[in-house]
Amino acid sequence: MSFGRAVVIGGSISGLLSAAALSETFDAVTIVERDELPHGPEHRRGVPQGLQVHALLAVGQEAMEDLLRGLGEDFQAAGGVVVDSPADLAVYTAQGWSGRVESEARVVCMRRPALEWVIRRRVAELPNVEIVKATAAGLIGTDDAGRVTGVTLRGSAAASISADLVVDASGRSSRAGAWLENLGYDKPREVELRSFIGYATVPVRLPEDALPEGVKGVLAHPHPGNPQGAAVVPCDNGLYLVAGLGMVHADPPSDREEFLAHLDKAPSPLVGEIARKAEFLAPVETYRMPGSRRRLWEELERMPEGFVLVGDAVMSFNPLYGQGMSVAAVEARLMRDVVRDSAGERTGLASRIQRSFKDTIDTVFGMVVNIDGLYDDAELLGVDRPSAEAVTAGRYLSQLATEDVETCLAQKYAAHYFSADKVRSQSIQDKLREWIASGREVTHTDPRCIPEIMRR
Structure with a gap:
């Protein structure tokens, strides 16, 4: 069963992927974007970080490919480079050189304007998706404010657009908190x-x-x-x-x-x-x-039906770790799956979508805290610094990963697939205890001498 119209606020990568995800089950999807979108791989004003280094992790590639078949080939046709991250990229850390080993943890290396252009072109080709240049100015609700039914607009011939589902992909500067307050709802807790x-x-x-x-x-x-x-x-x-x-x-x-x-x-x-x-x-x-900021929308006891937040409107990331685009892709795929499984039932749909993001965001935010929380001058608001035990365990794990193939791969896969299951395996825990007990030292610490690829 299909729905009527979905409106996506923001033509970012998160917004584009959300539109692709919803195009399966909605009759029409409208992306509302305030920028004049370029007609090619050009930088746009609404992406201030767009000229910096970007990386599309393995889990992000898989999710995007699931939403838009053949997208990986499109990236390469546009000049993108796919590298085996643990093998092809030499990484020097506080523990010396990370281990190098051949893997499936592929990274798409490509400038952000080109990558976004490839995605936007594919999404714009979907027959039930349109992109409208306008600024979303607020939410429209039912008389009892129990459901969001559309978006008010500025800079458009139309003053508003109606919707069965509104998705806010407007980024870190999202005005959703104020919009919801106008409808009588609370803002979410932020950390x-x-x-x-x-x-x-x-x-x-x-x-x-x-x-x-x-x-x-x-x-x-x-x-x-x-x-x-x-x-x-x-x-x-x-x-x-x-x-x-x-x-x-x-x-x-x-x-x-x-x-x-x-x-x-x-x-x-x-x-x-x-x-x-x-x-x-x-x-x-x-x-x-x-830094990194998380809005805990899924914690709110009251939220209107028909309104979902994705991407940086939920959590914005330290870009050093290359997680943002991949998290947006995972969220879009989760949203598609929840809507697909709803059998056309609108009641509770938005809250089910929002809650489906929690495990991914918990994992990724935990990774960031365990790294950035180690800086004495970092400010942690509403979140605790890593415990001494966690810091010690992380340090020893990184040391082991410089020399042990299984641990190196598990650590890389945790970062690339947002899952620490392999790191927690009994085999690695046994090796970690042995490493600590032996008092071994990392050998690949010369900052000029990159180690060879480890053989399995």
Whole structure:
């Protein structure tokens, strides 16, 4: 059984994927987007982080492919590069070099404007989806405010649009809390981890011998002992992105020489050395954000029927970990499945959709807290810092993962598939106890010497 009309507020990747998800069961889906959308792979104003490094994780690729068949091929046809993250990317952390092993944890490396353009083009081709340029100004409710029935608009010939389901994909700056207050509802509880993140990125062309042999990118992650990081990764059409990364106000600058100096201070000097061989193709673009924030919509005892929030309107992420697009894809697929299983029943549909996101968001937010919560200067609002026991266990696990194939893969899969089940396996727990008892030390700690791929 199909529904009538769904309205999606925001033409972001989250909004586009939500529209694709709902197009299966709704007669019509309207995306309301305030920006003038480009007709090609161009940066748009509504994505301030759009010129920074992005990564599409394995779970995000699977979810997107499930929603839009053949999308992975479209990414590659548009110049995107697929890499085996644990094998192809050399990652230097507080514990030294992460283990390198061949895996199924693939990452799509592609500049955000190109990736978004590929998705938008596919969604716009769906016969029951339309994109309307307008600004969503508020929600329309029934007389008793028990159900959302549409959206008021600005900048459009129509003053409003009616809907059987409204999805807010308007991002971190969502006005949903105020809109719901106008209908007599409470705002949700918010928790936040302010780790004060800075990015600076530039597209470059590299000579053939610029990268160390056997790797396609190098990442030197910031950590509490050194909040300045750096990365060089492939993007699309034979180009690379060089990025300076900063935590707790260690913001990389836009001036080229100062940018290079920031790269030099990263835990491994390799990215700075590679960047000096590069041809810079554009100015260095900077971006700053306070951190990760979660709005717990699913906790509210009262919510109107017919209204769902997705993407950064629910949780906005530290972009360093590349989770945002993939979480949005997982949420869209979950929404599709809940609607598909509802057999056309509207009552309780929105709350079932909202609750279906909880496990994924709990897992991802827990990962962020366990990393960013280690910085003394990070501000945790409504959430506890990791316990001493958790910090110690995480440190030893990362040490073990530098040398043990099973642990390395389990840790990578936890990050790529948002599930720590493999990390909790009895086999790894036994190895972890043995590592701790033996007093072993990590051997791959030379910041210039990338380890070979481990064999299974």
